[in-house]
Structure formats: structure tokens, C-alpha cells
Amino acid sequence: MARVAFIGLGNMGGGMAANLAKAGHEVRAFDLSVAALAKAEERGCRRAGSAAEAVAEAEAVVTMLPAGKHVRDVYEANVIGVAPATAILIDCSTIDVTTAREETGKAAAQGYDMVDAPVSGGIAAAEGGTLTFMVGGEAEAFERARPFLEQMGKAVIHAGGPGAGQAAKICNNMLLGASMIATCETFVLAQKLGLDPQTFFDIASRASGQCWSMTSYCPLPGVGPETPADRNYDGGFAAALMLKDLRLAMEAATSVDAYTPMGSEAEELYTRFAEKLGGAGKDFSGIIKMIDDSWSPPTSDPAAPPPGLRLPK
Structure with a gap:
């Protein structure tokens, strides 16, 4: 040893x-x-x-x-x-x-x-x-x-x-951040269209849209395997850390003149969630709370979920 x-x-x-x-x-x-x-x-x-x-x-x-x-x-x-x-x-x-x-x-x-x-x-x-x-x-x-x-x-x-490990990490997490946002948007849209979240999960997790953010880390409580969503988005991978990794990815993209529009949008959305809406300490899947563009959080409760989403209090 x-x-x-x-x-x-x-x-x-x-x-x-x-x-x-x-x-x-x-x-x-x-x-x-x-x-x-x-x-x-x-x-x-x-x-x-x-x-x-x-x-x-x-x-x-x-x-x-x-x-x-x-x-x-x-x-x-x-x-x-x-x-x-x-x-x-x-x-x-x-x-x-x-x-x-x-x-x-x-x-x-x-x-x-x-x-x-x-x-x-x-x-x-x-x-x-x-x-x-x-x-x-x-x-x-x-x-x-x-x-x-x-x-x-x-x-x-x-x-x-040298540096390839960091390159792999930030590319992986850029993909994770963007796919989590897409997963959250999809659940919001499905629910507004009248689909039951569990039913939609059962369909999408077996269809071409399935991804890790859905099947292993579903952002809705009570759907799929247990995730931080079932613990009011506590624990897990903090949104502040996801934002850090997305910023590293965007710095790297700029340095090599790579076009990353989805990564850039993910960085903007996690900036809003973590720094403007107080979600920095919550799990990164908690961004589902602000995905609805029509939602304006009340002053007294900046972490409140958008209307229509059945999330824990």
C-alpha cells in the first residue's frame, strides 16, 4: 500500500x-x-x-x-x-x-x-x-x-x-444540462396537453426520445426511479455546479470557435435558475420549476413552481 x-x-x-x-x-x-x-x-x-x-x-x-x-x-x-x-x-x-x-x-x-x-x-x-x-x-x-x-x-x-479528461467532463455535462432542460420542457408540455406524467414516462422511456435525464433522473416526483425530485430537489448535483460546468464548456467552445447554441442556451437558463431565482443549492433537475415561460415567481416565494405542475411544496 x-x-x-x-x-x-x-x-x-x-x-x-x-x-x-x-x-x-x-x-x-x-x-x-x-x-x-x-x-x-x-x-x-x-x-x-x-x-x-x-x-x-x-x-x-x-x-x-x-x-x-x-x-x-x-x-x-x-x-x-x-x-x-x-x-x-x-x-x-x-x-x-x-x-x-x-x-x-x-x-x-x-x-x-x-x-x-x-x-x-x-x-x-x-x-x-x-x-x-x-x-x-x-x-x-x-x-x-x-x-x-x-x-x-x-x-x-x-x-x-493532458487536459483531455477535463474536455470529456465538460462535454458530457453540457450534454447532460441540455438534455435535462429538454426533458423538463417535455414533461411540462405533456402535462399541459393533458397527459398523465407517469403514462408519458412509460411511453417516452421506451421510445426514441428516451435519455438518461428521463429514465434515470426524472425531474418529476413519483415518476420513474427515486431521484432528488422526490426529496424536494435536495441533494444530488447542485444547479450551481451544473452552471459552473456549462460555463467551462462555453469558455472552451469560444477558445476553439465551436458553435454550441444548445449549450449556450442551457448556460443562460441555469444562470437564471441558480442566480436569479435562488435555485443554486437545489439539484439541477429542479430547473423544471421555471421552465414555463409564462411563470413569474411571486416576490414572497421565488422558488415556487410554475402553474400546473404537481411539484412538492
Whole structure:
């Protein structure tokens, strides 16, 4: 087993670090949150006093951080030149492609192998060790990272060279965001046309319009398998995180002059839902509450559903 430094113990990182400890690794964990550190310690990790302390003798460094600026700060101040040059560096954050490539290049210049390995699957998958990892990096770096990633996930896929993992993640989530909006629009229209939601689900989930947003993550409560819709859109994948990923996708599209009208519209709608209507902390499927264009939320209840939708109070 190896000495693993794990930096970033939030909703996702906490479960991931615990799974590495469960696998028998000596996990030295660090986070700015004292509560997160205490929880990690309870789950088998060793508490480090700083990021630099965590990586000092590490054979692998895993990071799960909020944004590109945090990755840049942590790697340039506390990882590159601090961790042993023999350590494999694994960044599981979801960040912009440019920063991922830049940090991999800076690490390589100092003799490190590094991969970008963003995840798909959400908090439950992080806890259960069933994440999907999309990995960017050189083939040798990927093979070195693979054993650690396999102990945190069910699928580990080499997407290509440095930055390819981030590219795969933002493209996947642009598709997810747009398909969720289309699914919500469809349920709203079907209900306004007099179709029973369960009946429509039974039809569409077996017809050519079926997609993951409908069959596995239906945005209406009581329809299909249990989803955050059945818990008043609490838990799951927050709309603020979907918006973050859509913005990363739009930045990437601009950088390569790609025409992404559906992605752009999805970003605008999630901006409205998350930032103007107070839905940032709700699951991203909660956008069904504002899909009806005729709906104007009352001042006293900005999260109220549009008329006609049978949603939880």
C-alpha cells in the first residue's frame, strides 16, 4: 500500500479519501475545513496540518478542489517541488482545460507524472466508490494513476493527452444540462396537453426520445426511479455546479470557435435558475420549476413552481 496525500475533503473528496483509506493506503488528508478534517480522520485518514505537510513524503497526491485558481495555487505553492518527484499527481477537480494543461506542463518540467481525472457520479458514487473517471495525461502517467482511481471508481477511462479528461467532463455535462432542460420542457408540455406524467414516462422511456435525464433522473416526483425530485430537489448535483460546468464548456467552445447554441442556451437558463431565482443549492433537475415561460415567481416565494405542475411544496 502507498502513502497518499489527499487535498480537498468536500462533499466529493471526503468520500474518495475514505475509500483510499479503506483500501489500505496511508492517507494524509488536508482541507481548510476543520470539520471536514475531523470527519476524514474518523474514516481512517491521518490529519495533516497543511497541504505541504500532506504531500511531503507522498507516493501519490490526489486533489479535489473547487476551481482552476485553487488547483493552480495548491500545485504551484504546495505540490510541485514539495512532493517527491517520484509521486504521481492526480487532479480530480473539474476545471478549465487550459489550466489543466498548464499545470501538467509545469509538473512535467519538474520531473512529475500528472493526470487530470475529473469524475462523474455525484456524492453517492463518491461514497460508494463507484465514480467514473475521465483521465487526461500521458499513457505512462495514466497507468500509474489507474490503481488509485480504480479504488475510488467503477470505470477509469483514458480520454487522451493532458487536459483531455477535463474536455470529456465538460462535454458530457453540457450534454447532460441540455438534455435535462429538454426533458423538463417535455414533461411540462405533456402535462399541459393533458397527459398523465407517469403514462408519458412509460411511453417516452421506451421510445426514441428516451435519455438518461428521463429514465434515470426524472425531474418529476413519483415518476420513474427515486431521484432528488422526490426529496424536494435536495441533494444530488447542485444547479450551481451544473452552471459552473456549462460555463467551462462555453469558455472552451469560444477558445476553439465551436458553435454550441444548445449549450449556450442551457448556460443562460441555469444562470437564471441558480442566480436569479435562488435555485443554486437545489439539484439541477429542479430547473423544471421555471421552465414555463409564462411563470413569474411571486416576490414572497421565488422558488415556487410554475402553474400546473404537481411539484412538492
